[in-house]
Every structure is written in structure tokens, then in C-alpha cells.
Amino acid sequence: MINQRIRTAGVAAFITATLIGSNPINAQQELTVHMNETIAPIQPTMYGIFFEDINFAADGGLYAEMIKNRSFEFTLPMMGWTQPNSDRHSFNEESGYALPVKYAEGDANQNFIRVQVKNAEGYELHNEGFRGMGIKEGEAYRFTFDAKQMQGNVSSVTVTLLNDAGKSIGEAIIPVSGSEWASYKAELIPNETVMKGSLKLTFEGTGELGLDMVSLFPKDTWKGRENGLRKDLVQLLADMDPGFLRFPGGCIVEGRTLARRYQWKKTVGPVEERPNLINRWNTEFEHRLTPDYYQSFGLGFFEYFQLSEDLGAEPLPILSCGIACQFNTGELVPMDELQPYVQDALDLIEFANGSTDTPWGKVREDMGHPEPFNMKYIGVGNEQWGPEYIERYKVFNEAIQFKYPDIIIVSGSGPFPEGDYFEYGMKELKKIGAEIIDEHYYKSPQWFKENATRYDSYDRNGPKIFAGEYAAQSVAIASPENKNNWDTALAEAAFMTGLERNAEVVQLTSYAPLMAHAEGWQWTPDMIWFNNLESYGTPNYYVQKLYATNRGTDLISITQDGMSLTGQDDLFASATLDSEANEVVLKMVNTSDKPKEIVLNFEGKKVKSQGTVQVLRDDSLTSENSFDSQEEISPVTKAISVKGSTSKQTLAPYSLNVVRIAFKK
Template sequence: MKTRSKIFATAFSLSLAFFSAQNKTIKTHFLDLDGTSTNIKIQPTMYGIFFEDINFAADGGLYAELIKNRSFEFDEPLTGWKQPNTKTLSPNLDSGFLTIITDKSKTNKNYARITVWNDKNYILENEGLRGIGLHQGEKYDLSFNLENISGNISAINTNLIDENGTLISSVSTIIKGGGWQKYNAVFSPSKTVEKAKLEITFTGKGIVNMDMISLFPQETWKGRKGGLRKDLVQKLYDLQPGFLRFPGGCIVEGRTLAERYQWKKTIVKVEDRENLINKWNNGFAHRLTPDYWQSFGLGFFEYFQLAEDLGAEPLPILSCGMACQFNTAELVKMEDLDPYVQDALDLIEFANGDSNTKWGKIRTEIGHSKPFNMKFIGVGNEQWGADYIERYKVFEKAIHAKYPDIKIISGSGPSPDGEFFDYGWKELKKLNAQIVDEHYYNSPEWFLKNADRYDKYDRRGPKVFAGEYAAQSVGVVKPDNKNNWLTALSEAAFMTGLERNADVVTMTSYAPLFAHADGWQWTPDLIWFNNLKSYATPNYYVQKLFSNNKGTDLIKISENGNPLKGENNLYASAVRDLKKEETIIKIVNSSSQETSVEINPKNIKTDNRLTKIVLTSAGLSDENNFQSETIIPKEEVQTIKKGKISVEIPANSLVVLKIK
């Protein structure tokens, strides 16, 4: 009897739940979409890319070199290299040894002198940048510089071995003649390996010098020798970015002025580029990476070339004579600032000058006769205080005296509010600054609450570059931050506010861009990768949906005459794309309940169909990963009936509506 009663009670409860669900009403919001021109243009630079060499983003990431410390230039020159005995894996000094020769007259000052006692046991091994990623069926170019000093070494034998020491590819290179010569060979791996090693052995006995031991996939972006990793650039290309900001970030400033980024040192021949320790090698106690260096194989010429490939405006940021204020805060005296200012003037000439100018000629000789047509330059990264303003004035005067059409990016410091932020904005307004860079790393709640941030900005003041932002799931500089759906959703809500205020905000970019799964220092990040593959985060897809659908002209969407900026958990912006003849609406629902919108278009002629793109996930803590990307945009086509646009907006979602 108890069992029957229990079954009846359960069935009754289920019936109540069913009828309750059936009778549940979804609230409908009635929105007005006014196609009348606001006379506000969406700038082509509205959504762009911020690149900084953090998290192994350059060496070990975008720059496709697979050998760590290829020219023995690290402070500890054998970093990444081992001389193992085949049995004990300890240095095998009985079979041979390596010493480092230093020539301080050169920028690439070190090379290895290898003495081989016998040709059976001596091995030189490189571990790669968190391993060497190899794909079966692809080819890899090996190159090295070698000088035959003495003895009868007749061949260099190079092997690629997997994590267990199994041979997966081998090639032998015959050594001929004396003097420094460059040798080349090609590997064809027999299987795919994420963390292989390069192994070098010698045929014969004697002494040789070796330098610039390098390994690149042939399958690079646009097939360029010694180029960029194809899958990572493709993800950037798919964003359709309006600009590429480089090379950072705090890396521009350096911990000291000696460690600042100096662009002129990065445009010489690759083998002559002076290596430098990376600022982030010990930036955070939770992720110390003493082997993190910059080879500058990805230098300023390559950055400009990448921007051109992406169809993006190049936006270089230069040191203003202030080292990172979170580190040494070292300052150049005002009377010694001229070389820093000259670097900025020379860079503009390098980018835009014809081949008759000094730096335009250098660019032409590198291989790009046509100017890059650079329009923007940044003075300092995120400096603050009176020292920055004093130096900014000098840069601005010199740049605009010679290049009045160049737009200068200035900075408001590392925070979105507070004493330094207020001081910076006050002074930059006085100076009629053109574009002020704002940075904000904060909680998802902050982003949701600040979608109206720019509603209150002075329309007559400087424009805004939202140059670095990302929602932090745990807290700023916390290693446990995740690229979960909550962070992406809150950024989408905030971005509708950026778009609604396109008369003030003209440039925006998420940061940081890249992170190596085994080599990261900072989280969260837009794109994650390992040695073999990469995946896009939910945050990436938010950026892509906005950037791919930025439109050309801002129009108004409202509820009861008010913009949607968080009331009832709804956020929205709308644009016209005059080139594609589309109206595009972006709506964010940050509620846990599904809602419905009925949009009444005014002063707009619409087709009878709309494209609906939805980005959402069942759980706010959900993430994408290397195994699968579950949080991706999903597209469908709906019919517009009687001129009314009726659309369901799922809980916790970003919805993009496109109407011809």
C-alpha cells in the first residue's frame, strides 16, 4: 500500500511539474529599432588584436621555431641543451664535450665548440620549447651553421626522437670544406608527437663550431620560410581584426630600461638579432619560467607583415623612457630623452617612408618596397603620473611636427579608475590628446555593471582605446582564472556598451591573446595552444561575433525609449552595415531565464528572413578545451512575419540578428 501511494504521489508531482512548465510564460520585451542615422560611424578599428609575448606567445607559439636557445645566447648558454650518455643520461665527457665561445663584438655573440673523442657515444640533445611538436606527413626544415676546425668529422647525424626515445625521423648531412657554412636538411616524421627532442651525433672525430641550430615546419602561414605557425595565425585572420597592436604590453617597457623592447634591433638579419630575457620569465611567483627568452625572430618587420596579412592597421607601442612602474620604475632624464623620441620618428619613416629615405630604404632592402601606411603609434604602455605626462608632451610635439596625420595613443595607467586614472585623463584632456588607452581586468560582475561606462564620457574629449580587458573568474593575476562562459558572457554585455558609444570608443582589444598550455604565466587568455593544436575559448567567439559583425553605422535600439544596458538583464546594440546592406542587432541576456523580444523596426526596410546566431552554454562555468569546443556560435534562419521581428533569447546567451 505504501508503495502504491508513493508511486501515485510521484506521478502526481511529475504531472504538476509538467503542467507548470506548459503554463510557464516567457516574458516578452518590446523593443524599438530606429534605422534613422545617428551620424555615428563604427570605425574599422573598433575591434582588433592585442599581441604581447607572454605565455610563450612568440617563441614557442606564433613564431614557429621549434628549437630552444638555438644560438646558445641565454644567460646560461646550455639552457635547453643536454649532452647525455646513452645509458646514464649524465654528461658523457669521455666521448666528447661542448664549450661556449664568446665574441662580444657581435650581437649573436655565442657559439658552441664541440670536441668529439669518438663517433659512437657523444650526443647533443635539444628539448625544444616545452617539447617539439611534429605532425606525421608534414616536413620540417633543419638548418645549422658549422665551421669545421680539425679532425675528420664527415657528417652530422640528426634524429627526432619521441618521449620514449624512439626514433621517428633521421637525416645525415655531409660536411664539406672549412670556414663557416650553412647546412640544410629535411625531416619527415613517421608519426605525430607532441613532445619530441632533437638529437645530434657525429661521424668521425675532431672539433667543430656550431651555431643557429634551427628547426621549422614547412607548413607555415603563407608558406614563408622561418615563418609563423599557421593554425594560430588562421585564428587571428578569422577574427577580421581592425588593428594589430604590438609588441605589448609591459614587455614594451621592460623591467629595466636596458630590457625594454628596442625595435631597431629586431629588423636586422634573424641570425644577428640580439636575444633578450623575457620580462615574464619571473614575473609571477606561481609560474616561474627562467628559460623564457626572446629571440626576436618575430620582430617589427614581421609584425608589420602580419598586420598586412590580416588586413589590420599596424599599431606599434614604443617605450617613452620609463621602465615598468611595477618593477624598477627606472626613468630616463628629460635631457636624455631625445634617442627615444628619435626611435619613434624613425619607426614612422620605416613604416611609411619611400625608398629614398634612410629607414624606408632599409624596409625596401628587407623585402617590402611598398610603405605599410601606418596611421597610429603608441607612446608608452600603461605608465602613469606626472613623469609620464611630461614625457608624452615631448613625444607628441616632435611626432606631430613632422607627421601631423599620425594618431597618437596615450595611456591612462593600469586601472579603470582611481587617483592615477583621474590625473591622467585630466592632463591628457588639457593636451587635447587624440586617443587614450584604458585597461581593465576585473570580475564578471564589474563588466555587467559597467555596460553604461561610456554613456557619461565627454563627447568633445579624447577618443578611447579599450586596449586591454578581460573578465577574471577568480581575481586579477590569479592562476586559477578560467575562460568560462560567465566571463565571456559578461564581456559580451560590456561590449554592447562599447558599441553603443562608438562616438567615444574607437578601438578595443581583449588581452592577453595567446597562452601555451605548458608555458603560461597569466590567465585567462583568448586562444590556448600546445605543440600540436589550438582551441578557441568562449571569449574568442564573443570577440569574433562582434568583430565579424561590426557594421559601419550605429543605430538605436531601445525599450520604452531607453537603451538596453542591464535593466531586466538585457543588453543590446544595433548597427547598419551599408556595404553589406544589413542591419545587425546584438542582444545579451544575462538572466538564468529565457526571454523573448519583439522588435519593431522603424525607418528600415527589411527582408522577410533573418539570420539568428546564438552563443550560449548550459553552465556558466563551462569551458572549451583541446578535446572539444562545445561553446561555439550556432546559426539558424527565421522568418519575419508582418514586419515584426519576434525572437527567443535563451538564458545566459549572446544572440546576433542579421537582417538584409
């Protein structure tokens, strides 16, 4: 459940006085909560998480590796590495140098570096990390590398952590020996906390040493897994109690070209055998060019499934349908060459769910998880549109349904919530009998408020809806000036009452994108922001968290004069019963600049005399959270009272209010 911060009576009284005393209160609004009849179950998947490797969300973010280009596989093999004392290109005496060597064919780990040490007192090799390295005083860091002696007598490697002034804050000396590749490790405990540290390697002796897979991880990762995930970021996700985890993203699935699409089979097995791939977002936006943005796939499909399991969330992988991003090349695989793509989908189901006697089930077992992941959903395509998508989707749909009839297939309606692409896709997918259709919308806050009734008219017997990517844009789609301000979050809160009210149709929802590095982002807005040391949830995060942790189990209605609250007089509302907690749960959103005095009348069940309300609000629509003020906009919990079957509440201006009251069986 959400971390409830019960304020003292004095603070609560001050808040109440401020809300009521500073603005004239409108006339009372009588609302009726109909508890005697449920409309539809709220699916456990109603509120989930969309993850995409954009904004340095994986390498440099959730995946806790601190070394950039650890295996020298970037297009420029020495990117991320510097040799400040190397004089190889001058006429001065050389201290030494490192050169990449290609020693393997194929996709994975083709390169290592040959370090030529001519002057052990002078040669240094540095790694800059991902916009620096966040290093914490007193915490343990695990340094590993592969090495072999090639010539001469280089006998040890010294690894040093540096602060932003280049001073040592921790080091270890690791002896090396032998002409065959061997793995080495050391533990470092720094004596200083720095935001933008770096790593330095120096050497004892002279000669040539081969180096590969140079890696640095904090030991304190999520669940203590060696070389695992960044703990604070996963904790923010776990605190949301998500119903599903969609991965590995949106457009990242498609690739700019088919050759650069996401291929899940290349992301499982030993980490050192997974090939690197340039990230499709590296130079997508002129305003944020990031040519050093690559995917190491240390966070691969196994890790995504494992994370889903950790979070108690249904895994929802999305696969390429044989069409590259249509905003880029739109490259198509010919229909007579589509079978390998379809086989990838079938093999993924076997990897996730198959017995250890199957080829891909055995791969899962070898990775340490003999039990199946019990995947129920699979997505085919991300934001594809037009006849080309429908033609290919039909092939996937037929093959998956034939071999795995219990798997639920998620299709897509394209990148927009209206227009020709959308109308065509919805029409054709309905003809096929699609089970779940993914809709995406990046629109203004006003659009979100005006579309709280979007699903009221959807066919209750038609396909179910996955609101798979949505976020209010304060300026415009993909504008670098977009903000995660209270205006956007409040509009999303209002819209989400419409998602919940239509739980008969809408069964999965997720905000997007999920994460952004403060210095490595390409797209805004984003739900969670982080730097090398810290992370925080935006107001949008807290809206999502409040809905997800107060989901309830059954939809009921809340009305005014017999009508649902869909924005009349700037008031939006939805209601559920939580049969597990025996509580009624109300979400009420006041989007006006004035407080609202409401009377809640509970019908059909007897409610208890006390409850709580979690209030998320701010006086200014332009307010934001930040690293300096991480909980500027965050929920405050207060006690409320009920007299008989009635409770009077004052909804503050610009507020989301989540009420929970126990009912008698």
C-alpha cells in the first residue's frame, strides 16, 4: 500500500483552515455512492508499468552497471574511455596506450583492448561512466574484469575511484597472471560521496595486457542480486504495486531498421555473450543528441521477467511484427520471410512458460529459473498502422492461437487516438476478433479532461482496451520544454476516473515514458527522474501510485443527480469496492481553482464511522517536484468521519482525493 503520511492534528487543521478560509465555497454537491450493485470487476492488471529504454532508463539507469562500454563493443570501441597520459600521437616518450582488438566474429563480444604499458608510472586508463559515476561513501562496490598477459611482465592492475576533482576516494590492487583469459575481482569502499566520479586503471610492470568486460556495480542492488538492478529505482516501482510490467518498450521494439530492432533471443544467456546495440533514441531528437547511447542488454528478457515476478506483476512483452518504426524507415519484412519473426514469438512463450525439457525452457533453467514465469500476455507490434500491420498481425495471431490458445494477444491501434490510422486499425482488428487493443495518446491537459468520457460509448462486447502509453504534454508532443507539473498530473487524474469507470472495457493502463536521467534524457515528460545518486517521483507518479494502490476489486457507481461525474462543474469521480479489505474506495478530482463542499451518501451497505482521505494537491498548476524538493507534491493522509450513511467533505482546489471507508459485512 501507499506510504501513508498521517500529519499531526495541528497541521491537518491548518490545511483545512487554509482550504476553506482562502476561497468561497460553492454550494454543496450531493453525491450518491451506489454500493448495492457492482458493475464489473477491476482487473488486477488495471494499473501497471510501461518500461522503455529511453532517457538512459536501462544502461545508466535501472541496470546498475557503472562502466560505459565495458566490453569495448560500441561503434567506436574506445568511446567512454580516455588515456590522459598517453603520448602515442606525439613525438614525446610514450607512457603507453590501449588499442581495440577484434578477436571474434558474430554479434557478441567481438572486441577486447590490448593495453601496451611502456611506463608504469605514467600510463592511465579512465572510464567516465554514464554522465559520471554516482559513488556513495562507505558502500561496497564490486569491480570485475577479464585479463590475460600477452607480453612482458604486467603483474597487477590498480583500480581507483576518483571524485569529480580527480582525487582518489578508494582503490584496490589486483594481481594478474597467465597467458589465458581469466576473471578477476575486487571490492572497493570509497571514503567520499560524489555525483560525478570516474574510474582509473593503472598497471604494475611493463608489457602488453589484454582487457575485457571491465565492470563496476554497487553490491547493494535490488534484492542483493550480484550485478543487478538499481535499488532505489526498483523500489519506486515496487511501491506502486503494479499489475503488469510491459517491456522492453515502445519504439525500441521496432528499431529504425529491422536489423536494429529489439531481438529478445540476443538478450538472454550469459551477459558477456549478449551483443551490444546502438540505441534507436541516440540521435532521434536534434534537441538531445546522445551518440553514446547503446544497449548492453545486461537488462534483458530474463531480467524483465524476473523483475515482473519480484513486483508481483504480470509480464507483458512486446515483440516486433516485422515492421521497423514507421516514423523512421518503415522497413517491411516480406510476407514470405515473416516466419522467423513469428517463431520468435512462439519461442518466447516457450522460454517463459515451457518445461525444462524444451529447448527454450532449458535456457531459462540454465539462467537459474527452472520454474515457469507463467506469462499470460504477449504483444505483437507497438505503434504500427495500416494494411501492412494488419496483414502481419493476422499471421502472428493465427500461429499463437493455434499453438498456445490460452495466451492473450495484445494488438495495437497505431500511434494516435483518432484519425485514419486509428479508425482503420480498430475496424480491422475488430473483424479479426482481437482480444486487447493498445491505444496511445500524448495530448494536452485539456484533452485529457475533455476525454474522461472516451470509453463510455465503447462496445462492452468488443475488444478490451489497453491504454498502453499516455501522458499529458504541457507544451507539445516530444517538446523538450514539457514539464511534469501539477497541471499535467491533475488532468491525468481526471482522465483516469474515466478509465476506471469503464473497467468493463479498459483492463490495462500505463503512463509513459517511465524514467529519465537528469542529464541523459531525450523525451519529456517522464514519470520518474533520477541522477547518479538520487531519484524521485513526479506528481504524475503519485497520481499513478494512488490509483494503483487503491485499485479495489469491483467497480460501482458514484453519481450526482443520477449522472456520472465526468467534469460537470470541474468535478470527476469514480468508485470501487475492495472486497479484500472490505472498504469502499472513491477517487474524486477537483480541477477548479475553488474548493468544493460535497456530501457523500452511501447506499446499499452500512459504512463505519471513520475513514481516511489521501489528498494530492497544490495551489499552483505549474508546480513540480525536483531533486531539491522531491515530495513538494505528494499525498497527505487525514482521518475523516461518517455520520450514519453520510460524510461531508471539502475538496481542495486542484486536488485528487482518495477516500477509503470500511463497510460492514
